[in-house]
Amino acid sequence: MVLAHPRQHSPNDRSVVITGASSGLGRECALHLDRLGFRVFAGVRRTEDAEALTAASPSGQLRPLMLDVTCEDSIRDAAAQVAHETCGTGLWGLVNNAGICVSASLECVRSEQLRRQLETNLVGHFAMTRALLPLSRKAKGRIINVSSGLGRITSPYLGAYASSQFAKEGLSDALRRELRPFGVAVVVSPRRSPTPSPRAGRRPATASAATRGPPVCWRDCFRMPCWKRPSAPSSRRGTSLAVSLGSAELD
Template sequence: MTHTPSPLAVVVTGASSGLGRETALDLEDRGFRVVAGVRRVEDGEKLVAESLHGRVVPRLVDVTDDGSVAACARFCEEELGGLWGLVNNAGICVSAPLECVDSERMRQQLETNVVGQLAMIRAHLPLLRRSRGRVVNVTSGLGRVAVPYMGAYSAAQFAKEAMSDALRREVAPSGVRVSVVQPGAIRTPIWDKVSNVGAEALRGAPPEVAALYRITFERFLEGNARQAARSRTTPEDFARAVARALTDANPRTRYRVGSDARLVNAMSRTLPDRLLDRYFAGILTP
């Protein structure tokens, strides 16, 4: 016998801003009760004020803190009576030449985007198994193709893709369904953070190393920002894909959001490494 809370409860991590915020509000509007994982009390208060139906419940969730993760799962069981879905959206993006990514920054990238996501999955799977619910892991097109100057981020996204595939196969016998949502470039506050983190990484590298990359890396960051600004893909498009992963009777293993995400997937499947290297060579030319 399955246990399904009413209304259906969903945890969305990284809900303070951007895609996570849009997803939390969209799911609430669709009738879900949304546990919105935020890092600051004021972010949760703002989200509640923006909600229309009083079904957004903010929780302070740090995916890199096991105690915080466990507390979220306890809240879902004790206060909500169960859980239907977990949307692993929280993440950071370290964009820098790999030679400029120090060990601490790389650990932070992997701890947040991979280790923390697995912690959330482990803590909430017992509830999802009872409801035969859903896990939705958010990656990106960079989980399929590794772009120069995004190596740390791509490493985390590749790992999350692999983790999602293994998890999907492991939990299928218990009725839990696992999907990946792969958004392309979408204009959100993350792009300002990407530029700031990249600048910090270059400042922390030896001057002679930073000098090797500075011109092409800064041009790369500017190009990324322009691409996001021009993108016709919206946060609403992303939120709809997440909703489909949570509600489709037979959810896809992957939902790609935006023409660029679909293009990257096609490139990864059809182009040999040498052609991809040639395609990205322009990024590295001063």
């Protein structure tokens, strides 16, 4: 499917589902694939996001998909809609992009917050994969599970989020091996990203405070060091994700 890869894929009658498409990476990926001519189902939770995506669609054919990946009924309804609208051609691509980030000292992360983190970033991804797997098998498609560098190495204050990404790496690896005989490719993207680091000679005040002991105030639990490198614009990262989708092959 896409650009910059020696094996280009025709969009003709090929369908892609993208979760978490209301903003950022998911939105840009959905619009990019729509521009290329693929039949795109863009998962959103709110009507206003669906309307905004429809208005921004380059082809005018992008299909918003009302979807909450933490709700089994919503997933079942979305899968039924995709099956109906693909008219027996199957699903060529599934991009599991929906996610949230719980950022806090692990001492202060409540159990319900951790469950929500895992339900959205991990369980929801695989519930979507399971629901759409018959369509993926039919088209011998590919599944892209969006992760981050925190699936390989974690940082303070991001332990809850990183736990979902580490688990996603392991489950994706098992899924890749299980689905290979059926011609379905499974890829984790991005494979790596820069680890945030402080600027030379500067240490954020929040980092210094974090080394002095337990938080004094509950608000301190949700402060994290602002160690951030400039990141690529969402549009460029959306294109990169589309390239991952297009270059996914069996290995």
